[in-house]
Amino acid sequence: MEWITSPGIIALSITYSMSITDIFMFAIRCLVQLETNIVSVERISEYSTMDNEREWRNEKGKSLTNWPSKGEIQFHNYSTRYREGLDLVINNLNVTIKGGEKVGLVGRTGSGKSSLAFGLFRMIEAAEGRILIDDVDISEIGLHDLRSKITIVPQDPVLFSSTDLSFNLSPFNEHTNEQIWEALEHSHMKDFVLNKLDNGLQTIVTEGGSNFSQGQKQLLCLTRALLRRSQIIVLDEMSSSVDQQTDQLIQETIRNEFTDSTIIAIAHRIDTLLHYDRIMVMDQGNIIEFDTPANLLSNKESAFYSLALDAELIKE
Template identity: 50%
Template sequence: MSFYDTTPLGRILNRFGKDIDQLDIQLPVMANLFLELLFQLLGAMMLMSAKMPLFLLGAIPLLLFYFLIQKIYLQTLRQVKRLESVTRSPVCNHFSETLAGLSSIRSYGVQKEFTDRFDVKVDTTQNCSYLLVVCRMWMTARLDTIGNIVVLLVTLMVVSQRGAIDDGLGGLLVSYVMASCYAFNFLVHYAAEMETAVVASERLDEYANVKSEAPWKVLPEPDRSWPTKGAVTFEGYGTRYRPGLDLVLHGVDLAIHPGERIGVVGRTGAGKSSLTLSLFRIIESAGGKITIDDVDISSVGLHDLRSRIGIIPQDPVLFSGTLRFNLDPNGMYTDADLWTALERAHVKEHFPGGLDTPISEGGQNISLGQRQLVCLARAVLKKSKILVLDEATAAVDLETDSLIQDTISKDFVGSTIITIAHRLHTVMDCDRIIVMANGMVIEEGSPSDLLLNPISQFASMARDAGILVNADS
């Protein structure tokens, strides 16, 4: 997953747009034309050599001239094309980011600033495109000059030997020379373009060889009922986001009992979300292990692991399609099950159009609170023994927060619930609080015990949030 953290979207769009177009369309077309012109040229040269052997003496230096021009042209073309490709990625990236943040751009009235930035990026890539055209014109001018000189020389040779060469044959030779020069020009052009187009295959091959995630399926698969208890254990666990970076979790030792409600708190950058990412193996272990019901999750396929754990993320993810598709993309549940889940998530009344209500990309046609409740309905439908709330209520209003907490308390009785908390009041009813700092567990205990300890980090955070007095009372 680190690939998506380090690779701009514009670069990916550029690779899968322009590069694939070059490889799938332009390269085969140019290769076909190159071979066609090559055979035409060979045929013409054989005919001219048979009727005028002296032509071979002139053809050798001619080929050397063409080769020299192609070599000079190719060196420049390769660099200019690389510049054009590099400058095109920021254009794609800026365009995609502008579309994603269009509502914010209009709200703050900064359309002109974004338009000006886009103009600068387009001008930069157009400058490179102009240089590309100039390079091609440079080569064309020189090839045409050489071709005209060759036609002139052959014409003079034919005229000088008009007694030995038939007039019709002489005209044929001159016309063949003109056609050959034309073919030579395009032959050099296509050869250079093909060589630079091959660079696209190298760039795509780089993406094809990007290290992928762990296997989607691993045999033997875990039991269908796994996990039956919901016990989660971290044993000396450490992880980092990418090789070469510092550890974001250091030697975490944590035992979460079946059915326990755990609240994970900490300042920004403490490692709370990294704990969640580790549980889903979005980032892999750099030491230690995580077990669920005594099964090491590193021995389980990603599909089995992620499908057995429920999550309500901070940023709800919805896809373009119907409400039914967003709740049950694989068609595993009945309509009655879907309606029950929506009702328990307190979101049924928001969709009078039924399960076929259209949902736009990212759920932009419904409110943030409704998106979060749809994600809650997914979790209710799944009935997982382990539920992760990754700051699920951090960006919603208090009413939606209350609805989510009410549904969780009623529908996930007996399930292990891990709450990554932004608002401390959401974890006050948890069985145990885990306080993290610098990627380590620094405190753990019941909310009341930690609040009664005036020097505890949790008590300090509660005082900052203004809820310690309420907790003491």
């Protein structure tokens, strides 16, 4: 028995087979999109089950007036890790940074430099020991009470897009325009804002701060620090991605404007730290050296001397 198919049926079959291909392609695209979006769901699930930070404010923190006044930082048998069950990243640290002292923090990658800064802000909590600032145990006060008293200038400067420059420098509207202009002058940015930006402090910051160079963004973050006038300032690799001229402006501002503040400067470019009071050299979560730059450089057996050789600051 012969099977006879009309030309119309054949044409219809071909037409539908072509549309089925499109349907399969659409289904594949949907599956790929679903797989991509499920990552967001996983992250939301992870964050929803994450342990909360410690209390934001408490009575002890509120009772501290004019704290810190000296900016002395003491680490007593301090150890910390990023998560329970992981190895310690800071191990039994015992050191005192005097009030108003300028300390450079150096070491190889993974030595614990950034972890020390995280511990100071309580981004990671102590596994053992404690940190005292002007004799106050920072674990006993609220996170807001602690973090609002310490300023950090990060390696990657952050500007808030779609807001004006004035908001970026004083987001809580705590300073007058006169104070902002004065801070810009001290950070060597006043001339640029006044003469190069058509709208001055009302200039809108574009996405990612793309209307400013990397060095200018770093100087603007330094301007924020000038306005806050914190007694303790952490500089996290702020010179690593700027040119030599901008770095000189940064160092000049630090020397002239933060004379009474305690400064902890994390740096790979150790030439920026040679005028600091002391250098702290870290390795595998431990302090292996803590002395003046001159004393460390005079000792050819020191780790800092080895770092200076690698940076070609000195020659054998």
